[in-house]
Amino acid sequence: MRILVIEDDEAAAGYLAKGLGESGYVVDRAATGPDGLAMAVTESYDLIIADRMLPGIDGLLVVEALRKKGDNTPVLFLSALGQVDERVRGLKAGGDDYLVKPYAFAELLARVEALIRRKSGRAEETVLKVADLEMDLLARRVTRAGTEIPLQPREFRLLEYLMRHAGQVVTRTMLLEHVWDYHFDPQTNVIDVHVSRLRQKIDKTFTSPLLHTVRGAGYCLRAPE
Template identity: 60%
Template sequence: MTGAHRRILVVEDDPETAGQLVDQLTTSGYDVDLAANGREALNHGAARDYAVITIDRMLPDIDGIAVMRQMRDDGIVVPFLIISALGEVDDRVRGLRAGGDDYLVKPFSFVELLARLEALGRRSETVAKETILRVGDLAVDLISRTASRGGRKIPLLPKEFQLLEYLARNEGRVVSRAMLLQHVWDLHFDPSTNIIDVYVGRVRRKVDDQQAYPLIHTIRGIGYCLRAPG
């Protein structure tokens, strides 16, 4: 890893362990940010681009599993290295299924930690190259959480970005209101609200107004589709 790809977020609530990790990683050439709990981790993850996040399973407020799931739901694709004293097979499987990319059991060798970070960092660089979704002249950057059309930045609120991202991931496919409720708002029922139509209207105005052709199409009675002409 080089340059910006050497920035790591360490999520660890034990001060002694956290201090050792930060000191050793800094000495090894990494730029390190520290989060002492789950809320700090979520704030850091949303604000900065990391090559890898190391995370403890047992945190004092939001546990590591929940933190990873929330970041994945928010579209954060950075690799997670889980570092935990919970080393049973079921623990490791649960952590990996929740969004972890690797699992290291305490106590561990720092040499092994570095090797795993290097491997995940190489994966991170590859993923970063593949995380700009393009539909026509629309670009949706999953790393910076920004969108642009024809090179012009589109100002989007977080939920608006999530909606556009989901449509872009399903380019050319019809997405129902129920699918948007589930994947953008995490609702598994119809609350009899027009929230979908309101948000799609906002995003459509930002994406399609004063453009040569529309990208967001309403499929009457079903939902919406993001597609370029031709």
């Protein structure tokens, strides 16, 4: 999988190249709009990541030129908060996406993978759902009955794992393996604490609890009958 990064800021470009490289992508870099456009048309990329603000040119123009040539490579825009206008928003429908700086790298990676998968015709599961509890993996948002619930990163991972195994009992060992990446018993009550906190957020203010403890076994996220 090849990715073209068009970004004038050396540090930002390096950061991207390093992170994406570690995730198994081959990354080419261009520092200016014209350079990027030239590389995009001569080489074949699976994805282009472009800054909005490039020396002397708007990143949007690069993409417009590309599209005129019949190139449909998906583009992910990076832009500062003030630069997000309607034109950029609209691109989302056309197979492209945008991300506001500053961003968490994990989120960028999620979107990159989503775009590449979408392009290659794969259906993407981006929203998990259990009863009235919903999790948007791309936006990293969780809502219950329509109201948003802010979660910490670890809480998010925990809930994601529980939702992916909804209806099943999830043991502590499973959680340690997949949420904490521990492959041993930490001999503490880390899990209890986070489950407790998560419960406060997703169950406390609602009538029917979704997160049940199965004594002697683990936990189970289940929709009420």
